[in-house]
Amino acid sequence: MKKVLFVCLGNICRSPMAEAIMRHELSIRHLETSFLVDSAATSHWEVGSKPHRGTQKILSEHGIDCSTIRARQITQQDFLDSDIIIGMDKNNIKDLLAIAPNETKDKIHLFMSAVPEKETLEVPDPYYTGDFEETYRLVSEGVNEWLRLLF
Numbered sequence: 028m029k030k031v032l033f034v035c036l037g038n039i040c041r042s043p044m045a046e047a048i049m050r051h052e053l054s055i056r057h058l059e060t061s062f063l064v065d066s067a068a069t070s071h072w073e074v075g076s077k078p079h080r081g082t083q084k085i086l087s088e089h090g091i092d093c094s095t096i097r098a099r100q101i102t103q104q105d106f107l108d109s110d111i112i113i114g115m116d117k118n119n120i121k122d123l124l125a126i127a128p129n130e131t132k133d134k135i136h137l138f139m140s141a142v143p144e145k146e147t148l149e150v151p152d153p154y155y156t157g158d159f160e161e162t163y164r165l166v167s168e169g170v171n172e173w174l175r176l177l178f
Contacts, residue, residue: 030064033049041153044086
């Protein structure tokens with residue numbers, strides 16, 4: 028079983044959205060036993076919080092459940108246990124590389140790096156932009172490409 032960890036700043040918008048969408052896609056494809064999917068934050072600000080109401084709303088509109096997800100901060104053990112760690116933007120990547128044990132830095136990837144012709148794009152933080160639709164579109168596209176790459 029591969030462990031995939033999505034990471035953003037607060038773990039209330041983008042990374043829980045990616046976690047929920049990937050779990051949903053794995054369920055549709057009957058592959059939920061192939062992956063352990065989780066999400067975390069680089070910060071401690073939102074630890075214990077549910078996903079942002081905008082994230083909950085957009086996921087609910089698409090029939091995707093996120094009710095069990097709670098924000099948490101990434102741990103050193105996450106770096107060791109995860110097979111792949113996917114940061115939603117370049118600041119997340121920079122923060123992850125700064126705290127990752129040296130032997131785990133090759134596990135860290137930019138989320139959109141899996142999407143052909145969009146490899147350097149970042150997923151904008153809807154906490155600041157307010158555009159949960161755009162985030163959902165990018166995250167859905169990225170999740171499908173990561174699933175293609177991981178199989």
